Amino acid sequence: MTLIRFAPIPASLPATVPFVGPETLQRQLGQGFAARLGANENGFGPSPKAVKAMQDEAANSWQYGDPTSHDLIGALAAYHGVSAENIVVGEGIDGLLGLLVRLLIAPGDAVATSEGAYPTFNYHVTGYGGVLHKVPYRDDAEDPQALVELAQRTGARLVYLANPDNPMGSWHNGGAILRMLDRLPPESLLVLDEAYAEFAPDDAIPVIAADDPRVIRMRTFSKAYGLAGARIGYAIGHPDLIAGFDRIRNHFGVNRIAQAGALAALADRDWLAHVQREVIKSRARIAGIAQQNGMTALPSATNFVAVDTGRDGVFAADLVKALQGQGVFVRMPGVAPQNRCIRISCAPESKMAILDARLPKALDTLR
Amino acid sequence: MTLIRFAPIPASLPATVPFVGPETLQRQLGQGFAARLGANENGFGPSPKAVKAMQDEAANSWQYGDPTSHDLIGALAAYHGVSAENIVVGEGIDGLLGLLVRLLIAPGDAVATSEGAYPTFNYHVTGYGGVLHKVPYRDDAEDPQALVELAQRTGARLVYLANPDNPMGSWHNGGAILRMLDRLPPESLLVLDEAYAEFAPDDAIPVIAADDPRVIRMRTFSKAYGLAGARIGYAIGHPDLIAGFDRIRNHFGVNRIAQAGALAALADRDWLAHVQREVIKSRARIAGIAQQNGMTALPSATNFVAVDTGRDGVFAADLVKALQGQGVFVRMPGVAPQNRCIRISCAPESKMAILDARLPKALDTLR
Numbered sequence: 001m002t003l004i005r006f007a008p009i010p011a012s013l014p015a016t017v018p019f020v021g022p023e024t025l026q027r028q029l030g031q032g033f034a035a036r037l038g039a040n041e042n043g044f045g046p047s048p049k050a051v052k053a054m055q056d057e058a059a060n061s062w063q064y065g066d067p068t069s070h071d072l073i074g075a076l077a078a079y080h081g082v083s084a085e086n087i088v089v090g091e092g093i094d095g096l097l098g099l100l101v102r103l104l105i106a107p108g109d110a111v112a113t114s115e116g117a118y119p120t121f122n123y124h125v126t127g128y129g130g131v132l133h134k135v136p137y138r139d140d141a142e143d144p145q146a147l148v149e150l151a152q153r154t155g156a157r158l159v160y161l162a163n164p165d166n167p168m169g170s171w172h173n174g175g176a177i178l179r180m181l182d183r184l185p186p187e188s189l190l191v192l193d194e195a196y197a198e199f200a201p202d203d204a205i206p207v208i209a210a211d212d213p214r215v216i217r218m219r220t221f222s223k224a225y226g227l228a229g230a231r232i233g234y235a236i237g238h239p240d241l242i243a244g245f246d247r248i249r250n251h252f253g254v255n256r257i258a259q260a261g262a263l264a265a266l267a268d269r270d271w272l273a274h275v276q277r278e279v280i281k282s283r284a285r286i287a288g289i290a291q292q293n294g295m296t297a298l299p300s301a302t303n304f305v306a307v308d309t310g311r312d313g314v315f316a317a318d319l320v321k322a323l324q325g326q327g328v329f330v331r332m333p334g335v336a337p338q339n340r341c342i343r344i345s346c347a348p349e350s351k352m353a354i355l356d357a358r359l360p361k362a363l364d365t366l367r
Numbered sequence: 368m369t370l371i372r373f374a375p376i377p378a379s380l381p382a383t384v385p386f387v388g389p390e391t392l393q394r395q396l397g398q399g400f401a402a403r404l405g406a407n408e409n410g411f412g413p414s415p416k417a418v419k420a421m422q423d424e425a426a427n428s429w430q431y432g433d434p435t436s437h438d439l440i441g442a443l444a445a446y447h448g449v450s451a452e453n454i455v456v457g458e459g460i461d462g463l464l465g466l467l468v469r470l471l472i473a474p475g476d477a478v479a480t481s482e483g484a485y486p487t488f489n490y491h492v493t494g495y496g497g498v499l500h501k502v503p504y505r506d507d508a509e510d511p512q513a514l515v516e517l518a519q520r521t522g523a524r525l526v527y528l529a530n531p532d533n534p535m536g537s538w539h540n541g542g543a544i545l546r547m548l549d550r551l552p553p554e555s556l557l558v559l560d561e562a563y564a565e566f567a568p569d570d571a572i573p574v575i576a577a578d579d580p581r582v583i584r585m586r587t588f589s590k591a592y593g594l595a596g597a598r599i600g601y602a603i604g605h606p607d608l609i610a611g612f613d614r615i616r617n618h619f620g621v622n623r624i625a626q627a628g629a630l631a632a633l634a635d636r637d638w639l640a641h642v643q644r645e646v647i648k649s650r651a652r653i654a655g656i657a658q659q660n661g662m663t664a665l666p667s668a669t670n671f672v673a674v675d676t677g678r679d680g681v682f683a684a685d686l687v688k689a690l691q692g693q694g695v696f697v698r699m700p701g702v703a704p705q706n707r708c709i710r711i712s713c714a715p716e717s718k719m720a721i722l723d724a725r726l727p728k729a730l731d732t733l734r
């Protein structure tokens with residue numbers, strides 16, 4: 001019996017979190033991780049120019065950041081060939097998803113997503129009283145056609161699709177996304193989570209007019225740009241939708257160092273290309289390690305690889321734990337049959353060597 | 368006519384922002400500010416140790432921050448002599464106020480505050496469909512007794528009081544806050560905004576048990592610790608209330624560099640003492656400048672000074688504009704009779720000298 005009288009929706013929410021962080025796991029295990037490969041962080045790091053920009057900005061932290069993120073939005077608009085009013089900058093995609101749900105979803109409204117897709121989106125939907133409807137993955141990928149049918153059936157106000165997908169690394173080509181858009185009911189807005197877009201083949205990224213009112217695209221500096229800890233991402237959409245964020249967002253919420261870092265990271269195309277090349281090599285390295293251990297890497301358009309253990313979710317969960325016990329932090333999909341896999345983030349060779357050495361040991365502990 | 372169908376509450380909200388940032392003003396004016404004295408930022412800057420900690424952490428920005436802010440909460444708990452479960456860390460007080468309103472306020476719920484008090488709190492209340500009720504300031508200070516009576520009359524679920532106050536710099540002693548708590552109706556939670564607590568006399572800060580379920584205290588690294596741009600603050604309250612934040616907060620929302628900076632800033636008590644001394648000197652300097660220009664500084668327990676122009680709100684608004692035209696960024700209270708004042712942030716002597724030189728020129732333009 002709590003002494004605190006919460007409002008009805010928060011009162012109904014469980015005290016759960018979408019993800020347990022590696023720091024908490026380390027404290028539970030009583031040891032640090034030798035390889036941090038579980039959160040799809042980018043171990044190749046941010047551009048050295050971004051690091052320098054952030055270091056240079058640190059002493060200016062007594063000043064609030066520009067609440068309009070004017071310079072960064074200008075650079076992003078030029079980069080994407082859209083207008084400034086098509087872009088909102090926020091505290092990562094997680095923050096922007098929360099704002100988007102709050103803007104569109106009234107208590108009881110239907111929302112469509114896939115069983116096992118990004119839990120933080122679900123967390124926000126439930127947190128604002130929305131009602132989640134789900135379809136299963138199909139061939140280890142989110143299923144655009146099933147999502148369309150679900151939206152038609154439920155009148156979903158938001159339809160979530162990550163392309164490329166997390167946690168499986170699978171992807172659709174841009175044509176499939178465009179066909180999905182054409183078939184969505186008029187009351188539905190597609191939330192196209194493109195957190196991993198920079199790792200995907202070009203033809204996975206659809207060409208959509210920035211003013212298309214049927215979709216909002218989510219992008220981030222957390223993955224390819226290596227700035228997960230800085231907390232900065234953006235969304236591209238219709239100006240009316242983008243303007244809506246100004247009604248509710250925490251206007252001074254984006255930190256000043258992240259703004260400086262993101263601006264420098266965006267400008268350093270050479271570093272991005274370097275990271276993209278390294279991630280391709282690392283995906284192959286993970287696939288090789290998997291194969292040597294009798295497992296199969298699934299194709300990936302992201303900076304992580306879902307490795308099929310060839311067993312079930314209980315085995316995969318035991319393997320995740322055994323790897324963590326060996327100092328290797330990985331995670332895994334949450335629902336069957338995808339939970340036969342473990343999910344391993346790409347990383348520099350020094351970390352891959354640790355995975356290479358310790359995966360057999362972890363497997364040994366399960367025999 | 369928008370193409371976007373917002374949920375009812377966001378649909379009803381105006382497209383306004385609580386504050387226009389100085390960067391936007393600079394772009395409108397076509398020139399930079401020589402002295403940035405309008406946002407109560409701490410121009411004495413963060414501890415050099417905090418700057419170094421942030422610089423050292425920049426290259427680790429590829430990693431998400433610890434979503435539990437474990438180390439920082441531990442340090443804050445030790446500093447305040449409370450338990451870890453009494454503390455939540457968030458993206459500044461602005462972010463925490465938004466979460467608190469969401470936790471407690473259902474659409475239509477009453478909320479009590481003062482006419483002219485912190486607009487960002489009001490922004491959150493309106494943003495979640497709460498209904499604001501207001502009492503006027505009394506003698507340029509928020510009026511605890513009137514707030515209690517307002518809460519009794521309206522059944523307010525939240526009662527906001529900043530002590531010391533922004534924008535006036537006035538304060539109550541701790542005894543007045545405790546008496547207020549004792550008289551609040553049982554359905555009311557006091558939101559005690561102590562953003563400026565480190566600048567106040569000791570007897571302004573009440574001794575309240577951390578587990579007291581009648582109050583939540585808001586603290587920040589933005590002001591005395593000089594980390595406004597880093598976006599990190601915390602709240603102290605009953606464990607059940609604090610635990611509630613975990614149901615809705617953006618768990619990975621606090622950036623890693625801010626966590627490192629805050630930890631180092633908290634540890635550097637010498638730097639805080641230095642800032643406190645400088646702020647006291649700066650308040651006196653502002654008072655001197657005011658007097659030389661025929662105006663009166665009000666007493667302040669904060670890092671800013673409300674300067675009574677001796678005229679009305681129209682004159683003060685003209686003066687704010689004239690100062691901005693002279694390259695000096697200041698702001699002013701929003702409602703009468705407090706809007707006879709302009710609000711000037713404390714800052715190093717180099718900036719005070721600019722104010723000293725340009726205030727007479729700004730006044731000249733109004734004659």
